Amino acid sequence: MILLEHVSKLFQTKNGVIKAVEDVTLHVKQGEIHGVIGYSGAGKSTLIRCVNLLERPTEGKIYIKDKEITRIPNHELREVRKKIGMIFQGFNLLKTATVYDNVAIPLKLLGFHSKEVKARVEKYLSIVGLEDRHFAYPSQLSGGQKQRVAIARALAQEPEILLSDEATSALDPETTDSILDLLLKINRELGITILLITHEMHVIQKICDYVYVMENGRVVEHGTSIDLFTRPTHPTTQKFLNTIAQRRISSNLISQLNLSGQVLRLTFVGESTGKPLLAEVSQKFQVKPNILAANIMELKNGIVGNIVIHLVGKEGDTQASLQYLRSQGVGTEELGGSE
Template sequence: MIVLENISKTFPSKNGVIKAVEEVTLHVRKGEIHGVIGYSGAGKSTLIRCVNLLERPTKGKVYINGQEITSLPNNELREVRKKIGMIFQGFNLLKTATVYDNVAIPLKLLGFSKEEVKKRVEKYLSIVGLEDKHHAYPSQLSGGQKQRVAIARALAQEPEILLSDEATSALDPETTDSILDLLLKINQELGITILLITHEMNVIQKICDYVYVMERGRIVEHGTTIELFTNPTHHTTKKFLSTIVQRKLSPSLISQLNVNGVVSRLTFVGESTGKPLLAEVSQKFNVKPNILAANIIELKNGIVGNIVVHLIGESEDIQAAIQYLRSQGVGTEELEG
């Protein structure tokens, strides 16, 4: 559906050339939701703007539905862009236009009939839950409602692809969840392929099938959401995951809990989530597991359980217990600290 092939984008500056994106390749399959996560300055916004050529890549090719679009003339590119909707962090609504007109004006500019405009505006305002806000102005709406108007405006052109540029960054957690639920609904019911960028791990967690981790213009790690949540390898990925899963023990915590010895993070996924493995460890080996923290992460396509455990016993027994857990499909990682 979307293929970026060795995309690079540079910008001139007083201090030389800025490499915003370097040699990025990614593939988004039809009907899936893919996310690109990275910290500020990683190059995410530049990358997503290369998909619809709002930013033309310095190097590389962009394919949409198998068609290479980077070499298209402007008139043909405009036709391709009609099938690519985009939503932004700042909503980009016309302040002096009603909700109805914010959705209708782009359709009118594209030459749709009055009847078709009315049909589409009513349909998509209903889908985003704003059927009672036709005559309201942006100043009368909450942040979440403004983003819903922006989503309705993007959907009204009936795109096959929706690009999301930090669409939830300006919203509170509860409103963010409601917008993510809406994006999931759009993906599942309308079959729209979604590519989003974010710096929020909970966005990736809730709706993405596949994730790319970006740093300094490059993709440093990628995989299915479950793969990255259970077995991250790059330090940037681990840093993002530390906002959800404990990956380091602070000196104060070590002192308060009187922790001395091996502390591991155990990751349970699939069949291992339903087994009493820690109880088995205490019975099979001369090891006492002391649970320090635990949580369950619900992903779009699965559940991941995490337990931070202090294993008390002789070194050989602890290693045997860890090997047993691994043999049962449990991921193990010794924590720092």
């Protein structure tokens, strides 16, 4: 559905060339939700604006449904863009227009008949849960309601692809969850492919099938959500995970607790999250696992649990217990304390 091949975007400034995006390749299959995560300045916004050529890449190719849009004339590009909706962090609503008109005006500009405009506006305001707010103005809406209007406006053109540029970063956590639930509903019920950018790991956790981690314009790690939440390899990915999961114990805490022996992080995936494996190892081997921290995370396509333990026992017994845990699908990693 969306394919970027070796895309780069350079900006010429008075201080030299800035590589906003450098040699990025990604592939979003039809019906999937892919997320691009990175800190400010990583190149995320430039990348997503390249997808519909709001920013033309300096190098590389972009395909939408097997059509290379980087080579087509402008009149063909306009037709392609009609099937690509986009929502933004700032909502971009007309302040002097009602909710109804904010959704209707783009359709009118595209030449839709008044009956079709009315039908589409009512349909998509209903889908986003604003069927009773037709005559309200943006100033009368909450942030979440404004974003729902923006989503309805994007959906009213009945796109096959929806691009989301930090659409939840200005919202409180509860409202963010409601918008993410709405995006999941849109993906599931309407079959719309979604590519989003974010700096919030919670967004990735809740709705994404596949993830790309960006830093300094490059994709430094990518994989399924399950892969990245269980086996992150790049320091940037690990830092993001630390914002939502207790994955490390500080060296100061280890010192204060006077812990000798091994401090480990155990990662449980899928069925292993529901098994009493720590109880089993304490019975099978001469070890005592002392739980220091734990959490469980529900991803879109699975469950991941993290437990930080202090494992007390003789070397041979601890190694045997760890081997048993690994045989049960549990990831093990010795922790040396946080940085």
